[in-house]
Amino acid sequence: MTTTRSARVPSGLLRTLALAGALAAPAAAASDALTPLAFHGTRESPAWLSLRLGTTPSGRAQAKTEPEVGAPTWxxxxxxxxxxxxxxxxxxxxxxxxxxxxxxxxxxxxxxxxxxxxxxxxxxxxxxxxxxxxxxxxxxxxxxxxxxxxxxxxxxxxxxxxxxxxxxxxxxxxxxxxxxxxxxxxxxxxxxxxxxxxxxxxxxxxxxxxxxxxxxxxxxxxxxxxxxxxxxxxxxxxxxxxxxxxxxxxxxxxxxxxxxxxxxxxxxxxxxxxxxxxxxxxxxxxxxxxxxxxxxxxxxxxxxxxxxxxxxxxxxxxxxxxxxxxxxxxxxxxxxxxxxxxxxx
Structure with missing residues (x-):
């Protein structure tokens, strides 16, 4: 009579490995998405900041000035x-x-x-x-x-x-x-x-x-x-x-x-x-x-x-x-x- 043995993996370990894989996939995707930005050396400003800042030809943010109320006129x-x-x-x-x-x-x-x-x-x-x-x-x-x-x-x-x-x-x-x-x-x-x-x-x-x-x-x-x-x-x-x-x-x-x-x-x-x-x-x-x-x-x-x-x-x-x-x-x-x-x- 031949006896066959099989390895049994605990169910808790399987759940741990599945969770690790799920976390690793978004991280890798984010790393790939950031690579082109790092290559060009710029990063987009947040949407709320663009209302107050302009950009110079070099890509740096520059504050916009508004005319003062009551300023002298010709x-x-x-x-x-x-x-x-x-x-x-x-x-x-x-x-x-x-x-x-x-x-x-x-x-x-x-x-x-x-x-x-x-x-x-x-x-x-x-x-x-x-x-x-x-x-x-x-x-x-x-x-x-x-x-x-x-x-x-x-x-x-x-x-x-x-x-x-x-x-x-x-x-x-x-x-x-x-x-x-x-x-x-x-x-x-x-x-x-x-x-x-x-x-x-x-x-x-x-x-x-x-x-x-x-x-x-x-x-x-x-x-x-x-x-x-x-x-x-x-x-x-x-x-x-x-x-x-x-x-x-x-x-x-x-x-x-x-x-x-x-x-x-x-x-x-x-x-x-x-x-x-x-x-x-x-x-x-x-x-x-x-x-x-x-x-x-x-x-x-x-x-x-x-x-x-x-x-x-x-x-x-x-x-x-x-x-x-x-x-x-x-x-x-x-x-x-x-x-x-x-x-x-």
Whole structure:
């Protein structure tokens, strides 16, 4: 009888060998897949990284830079609809209208003038800012520029005159308000924010401004307007609040904004701006502005601002009006609302 022997492999060993084979196969496949990459010496970036990184011709990753919000531009145009209110007062023998109004009635002697806008002077304003070195690599030079502006409004106003004989009836007269600006400016830009950098700025302006208020000439309208040409200086601040909203503020001084001009050859009405109240005049003034601006789409944006301009005149000498034997004071205030569309390049 022949006896046949057979080797028996434990079932546990078979399971171990099968598991090892299954693990070895993916590893070998991965090694074969990596070999071409190792040969070429590059490796693909993860998909999420490609959104933030570009590649140079040599294959190395390079960070992409995004333009900062509010960065200086070469040209900025602002076309605005304007609504302007004007107030004017003139009082004899005092330094301010308020001082005269606080006097007892028996001491309020002489002709006084009060002028107020019944309705706002509706008009247009166009401003242009030019920064020819906005893209210059030297950041100190980027803020050099020029600002030009023109504004004109039309409306009617109520006029009353008060004298020793009492108060005249209210008269409605047509008038125009015109302003020009030509100023050199410099701005220092600063970064604001960390997630997406924005730029704000502080700046200064200096130049020439004009303000002319003309009322219709008629026999029953004894009042004259005011015409001023004067140097001015101002400080500006613009701070980004959000990606599409920035806070803008400015304040300035108006240097010797005296009313009136030399008498015309025919003794025109402009000479009366001083002659009625005295023989000479000294003046000062100030401006203030507060508003918001921002981007709408592409190169277009918006601007909403409230602006004030105040003038104070101190007359000396004898004027032609009753009670103006030793000069007096006049005050003029313009309050304007600007709502505009901005285009930049």
């Amino acid at each position: 040209v900025r145009l602002n076309l605005s609809l304007t609504a302007t209110w004007r107030r004017y007062c003139a009082r004899p023998g005092v330094d301010s209208c308020g001082e005269y109004d606080r006097l007892p009635e028996e001491e309020q002697l002489g002709d006084t003038s009060d002028f107020s806008s019944s309705y706002p002077y509706l008009g247009l304003a166009l401003e242009a800012e030019v920064l020819p070195l906005a893209r210059h690599p030297n950041s100190v030079l980027r803020g050099l520029g020029l600002q030009l502006g023109v504004q004109r409004g039309f409306s009617s106003s109520d006029v009353t005159l008060t004298g020793d004989g009492g108060q005249t009836p209210v008269r409605e007269v047509s008038a125009t308000d015109t302003a020009f600006t030509a100023q050199a400016m410099y701005r220092f830009y600063f970064r604001f924010g960390t997630t997406r950098p924005q730029q704000g700025y502080v700046g200064a302006r200096a130049g020439i401004q004009t303000r002319a208020f003309d009322v219709e000439a008629s026999t029953d309208n004894p009042l004259t307007g005011t015409h001023r040409v004067f140097p001015s200086v101002a400080l500006d601040l613009s701070v980004p609040l959000f990606s599409s909203v920035r806070l803008d503020a400015s304040g300035g001084l108006l240097l010797s904004p005296r009313p009136g001009h030399s008498p015309d050859a025919d003794g025109g009405r402009r000479a009366l701006e001083v002659r009625d109240y005295g023989t000479s005049v000294s003046s000062f003034g100030w401006t203030a502005e507060l508003g918001v601006s921002g981007d709408i789409w592409g190169p277009f944006g918006y601007d909403v601002a409230w602006r004030l301009a105040h003038f104070k005149d101190r007359f000396s000498g004898a004027g032609t009006l009753t009670g103006w034997d030793d000069g007096g004071a006049a005050e003029e205030t313009y309050s304007s609302l600007h709502v505009g569309l901005i285009a930049t390049y």
